[in-house]
Structures are given as C-alpha cells and as structure tokens.
Amino acid sequence: MRIVKPMAQERDRRIARVLWIVLALNWLVAAAKLFVGWRTGALSLLTDGLHSVLDGASNVVGLIGISIASRPPDRQHPYGHRRFETMAAVIIGLLIGAGFLEIISQLHAGVSGERAAANVSWGAAAVVIVTVVSNAFISAYESRQARLLRSALLEADSKHTASDALAAIAVLAGFAGCALGWPDADLVAAAIVSVFIAHTAWSILRANIAVLADEACLSPEEVHATVVGVAGVRGAHKIRSRGDPDHVHLDLHLHLDPNMPLHEAHALSHVVAAELRRQFPQLSDVVVHTEPADGREKDRSKLVPGG
Helix, strand or coil: CEEECCCCHHHHHHHHHHHHHHHHHHHHHHHHHHHHHHHHCCHHHHHHHHHHHHHHHHHHHHHHHHHHHCCCCCCCCCCCCCHHHHHHHHHHHHHHHHHHHHHHHHHHHHHCCCCCCCCCCHHHHHHHHHHHHHHHHHHHHHHHHHHHHCCHHHHHHHHHHHHHHHHHHHHHHHHHHHHCCCCCHHHHHHHHHHHHHHHHHHHHHHHHHHHHCCCCCCCHHHHHHHHHCCCCCCEEEEEEEEEECCEEEEEEEEEECCCCCHHHHHHHHHHHHHHHHHHCCCEEEEEEEEEECCCCHHHCCCCCCCC
C-alpha cells in the first residue's frame, strides 16, 4: 500500500518568490562591489563582488530547479521531480567552487606582482559596510524562509549569502591594513575570502550529494518505535528512507497477526501510515508492506536491508 501526500504547490511558489527577491538584492550588492573594486583596484573587493555575482547566478539556477521540482509525478518520474531541487543546490555548490578557482588565479597574479596595489578610500569602505549589512539581512531573511518552508535549496543559498557577509568583513580588514601602510593586506583579505567561498562550496556539495546518493533520512530505530507503538502491530523490519529533508520517501514491512483478515490488515496499515506522518511531518510518500508475524519479531535485528 502506498500513501502519497499531495505536492505542496504553494510551498514551491513561496520558495520562488524568495529567490526572486534575493536575486534582485544580490545583484545590486554585486554591482556596487564590482564597480568600487574596479575603481580602486582592490582584489579583495573584486573577489567579493564575484562572490556576489555567483550568489545571483545561484538564485537563477535555484529558480530553474524549483520550477522543475514543482511538477507533479508523471510516467517517467513516478517519485516526482524533487531531485531537481537537490541538483540545483549541487550546481550552486559547483558554481561557488568555480568562483574559488578564479579567485586563486587572481591571488597568484597579485603575489607575482602582476596586479597593481589597491587604492582604497573612505568611500570604498562605506560601500563595503553597506554590503555587509545588506548581505546579513538577505541571509537572515533567506534562512528564516528556509526553515519555514523546509527547503534545502534556500538553506544552501542562505549559507552562500552569509559567507559573502563574512567575506566583506575580511575586505574591510584588508582596507584597514592598506590604510595603515601594508599594501599586501588586500591580498591577505582576498585569500580569507577564498577560504569562506571554499568552505561554503564544500558544505553545500556534501549535504546535497548525500541526498542524491540516497542517504537515509530517518532513524530506523525511531521509525520502528513509532510503528510497534500502534495497537495490533507485532513488529517491523526492512525500514528504508531516502529523499530531501522536506520530502522523504519511506518504505517498511509490518508484522501482523497471521489470522487477521485482509481488510483489517489493510486498515491497520493506513493507521500506521497516519501515525508515521504525525511523528515525521517531512514524509511525502509511505509504502507499507504487510506480512504475517512468525513469532520472532522481537529477535529481529535487521531493521534495514543489510543492517
């Protein structure tokens, strides 16, 4: 028996709306950073501006991903299209990684003396301060919406924006070093920015590749405890879960009284599915297989296949 929760169309529309808002804000911030970085020759600010451009590019990728992910299941995609949201998050991570490589190239040029020293000013510093405040606001807004909508895509993008705010603070520190007579402070700040970018890329890729690799989403022990707590259920095993944090697929085998009529077993499986949904609201698809109990349910140790 399979019980599938209807697609959350409103959730997808809200995620898209957040991404459109963040896209506009990110590209305003990016334009300011790139313009001032170009005028002053500050590699750290140009690097941070590239980071903001990637923020905007990731929003575009996210909009495409959520547009496809919101489609209902079809013949070719019986489990739905939610993995496209995860794949979009992976692409975001790869974009950030590509930006990191470009920054390393520019750092090498700076260390080799192929770039002129930065010419910073109070006006440039003021622009950076404004972008720090803007990025902090954008990240907090997006993170809050990610929790409300249980979206891995928004969570990944909010981390990207948060790292941009931290990177801008490093740019300010580099400006201060240049003002105090240490011209290489700009390169040091750019290197610090690159560390933020690399860490963000790795964290996003690690979390979302786990989803694509079908890493378990729910604890088999917790699922088992919920199932056997339902009156009439003697045991459960072969408990498997996969999917996105907000869109989990679960299947399991129930052990029921061998003499239980088929219609009662069917009804009880619905009760079990309903209780699972109550305990784990992130469930979108529950597949329950019933089988007769053989008296050895309490001795079973393999809650999952191969366990």
